[in-house]
Amino acid sequence: MKGLTILALVFGPLVMAADSVIPQGQPLTVVVGDHAGMGGPTVRKAARLAQRILRDAGVSTEWTTCASTELEGVSFYPCQFSSGQPDLVLRILPKAAPGLPVPRVSMGVAVPGEPGEFGAHAYVYYDRVRRAAEFCKCDELRILGHALAHEIGHLLGLEHSTSGIMCADWSMSTLVHMSRGHVLFSPDEARRMQANVGARVLQRASR
Numbered sequence: 254m255k256g257l258t259i260l261a262l263v264f265g266p267l268v269m270a271a272d273s274v275i276p277q278g279q280p281l282t283v284v285v286g287d288h289a290g291m292g293g294p295t296v297r298k299a300a301r302l303a304q305r306i307l308r309d310a311g312v313s314t315e316w317t318t319c320a321s322t323e324l325e326g327v328s329f330y331p332c333q334f335s336s337g338q339p340d341l342v343l344r345i346l347p348k349a350a351p352g353l354p355v356p357r358v359s360m361g362v363a364v365p366g367e368p369g370e371f372g373a374h375a376y377v378y379y380d381r382v383r384r385a386a387e388f389c390k391c392d393e394l395r396i397l398g399h400a401l402a403h404e405i406g407h408l409l410g411l412e413h414s415t416s417g418i419m420c421a422d423w424s425m426s427t428l429v430h431m432s433r434g435h436v437l438f439s440p441d442e443a444r445r446m447q448a449n450v451g452a453r454v455l456q457r458a459s460r
């Protein structure tokens with residue numbers, strides 16, 4: 254990721270209030286940068302969907318979305334932040350950028366944390382989201398929302414599963430279920446993410 258550079262065109266951020274409880278009652282702060290030109294309304298709706306999917310798994314999040322249409326320069330973050338560094342940064346790229354992994358089927362990639370650190374950065378490749386939406390004739394914002402939640406699942410310690418939202422290769426039937434809002438994290442995945450969030454909160458408090 255170090256080779257990827259961003260010149261951000263910053264628009265007014267939107268903060269969505271979290272409304273569920275996680276360990277210690279502190280929501281994870283998530284920033285989503287739209288580098289693919291999807292547009293604020295689409296990204297905000299997708300972010301709300303991802304927020305709801307995570308909330309259903311007992312993970313409370315507070316989201317900020319912003320637009321950034323250029324991929325050059327040296328700035329790491331796509332947005333200016335009003336307060337502190339976010340816990341998680343997701344960037345929607347037009348397609349996989351040089352230097353980033355290009356999984357065979359996945360719609361994005363989550364970057365593991367350094368030893369002793371939690372992962373904080375993930376990327377979603379819009380060309381794959383769009384292709385999947387065209388394939389299943391689904392609303393692309395719903396596919397995007399699930400892709401964002403999937404990558405956050407990785408950042409919160411989950412691996413791929415054989416079915417559900419953490420499956421690496423979403424089938425037609427999974428995509429259709431996603432479009433209807435029926436694909437969530439499993440109870441075990443929810444517990445593991447909650448534990449990861451709890452450990453993050455403890456680490457945050459100890460600093």
Ligand SMILES: [Zn+2]
Nearest residue numbers: 359403413421
């Ligand atoms: Zn994955």
